[in-house]
Amino acid sequence: MTRVHDMGGRFGDGPVVPEAEDAPVFAEDWHARALAVTLACGALGQWNIDTSRHAREKLSPKDYARFSYYEKWIAALADLLVEKGVLTRADLEGKGAAGLHKLAERALKAENVAGVLAKGGPADREGGPPPRFSPGQAVRARIPADNALVDGGHTRLPAYAAGAQGYILRLHGTHVFPDSSAHGLGEAPEPLYAVRFHASALWAHPEHPEDEVVLDLWQSYLEPL
Template identity: 70%
Template sequence: MSRVHDMGGRFGDGPVTPEPQGAPVFAEDWHARALAITLACGALGQWNIDTSRHARERLAPLDYTRFSYYEKWLAGLATLLVEKQVLSAKDLASATDGRDGTGADRAAPHPLAARALKAADVAAALAKGGPADRPSDVAVAFAPGDPVRCRRPGGNRLVAGGHTRLPTYAVGARGWIVRVHGTHVLPDSAAHGLGEAPEPLYAVAFAASDLWSAPEHPGDEVVLDLWQSYLEAV
């Protein structure tokens, strides 16, 4: 069973409305602050991008549907900070800087204080990014042009209800390999602390008519980046 976030191609969720050309990068000042604090907390090294995605996916369905984009980010971040014991729920409930959940001054620096992202280091950290390509002993099974099918059932095969990058609408669909991206960290494993488990990653094309029964433009193609364990030969 998929989570509420897995809504690609689903009826009833309303249209996707692109922002008008020339719209500001951040519609509200707090949106920029939400991005900044998310990046700063990520620099503490207590989780990876797949863990953070899974935290947002696990929001309660009611919250997920009513929260805006950056509200989802902050809610997922709060979950991670508590789960990874960076902060306590009491810390988050206190709006006072540099104090614990009781309002008392901290007697000692936070154990992760040395990893704090300094303003002078932000540009270099953003430029570095977070590459996910890794060496791997897993042999490449497919080449450009090969027909493939997304495995059925979908979902994470390592952790029940866990994170995966195989969208529900592509489960069981037939497509063809467009490009081999090399070997990359497997999100299904990395999101749950099970290791990076790198394996081949492919760009896979699908005809819109093979994904949905009534596509608006049947001649369109959809290209998904999918890991080898999501695919099977046809």
């Protein structure tokens, strides 16, 4: 079943309208605060980036369709904070208990923000299974595109690519496997590839059939041809 966020190439949602080159980074002041709060909560160490992405995917279809970009972020963050036991619904409503939170010592201080953001969160890892594919090799994306470990779980394989033939462009190295990491099943690192697909291999009636789409796909998403 295709989740509401998996929209690539789907008819009926209208064209993608790029922002103007001189558009502000944040359209509204609260957008910057939403980003800041999300990053600050992530620094508490109670979830990883794959978990947070899956939280946004789990929003109800009605909410996902009507929320703006940063409304999705805030709604998913609220869900995560309660799900992980960081806050309660009463806390979010301003009715929680007073006092210092148990995670207060992990709070991201203003003077440390620049260093933390500069460091980032690299997902490349040592070890894992050896690469099965090499540049130029023909491969097919797995069918179905669903998470093979968790029913309805997070995956980075878009539904529109399932079953399509592509070609290995390059090997990125070994990276954390999101289908496992998002659900607390361990990092399970795998080789990650850039895979090149012709638009005509992905969609029946592409506007520009000779266009190419490059997807970063993990090894277990791919089958040899």
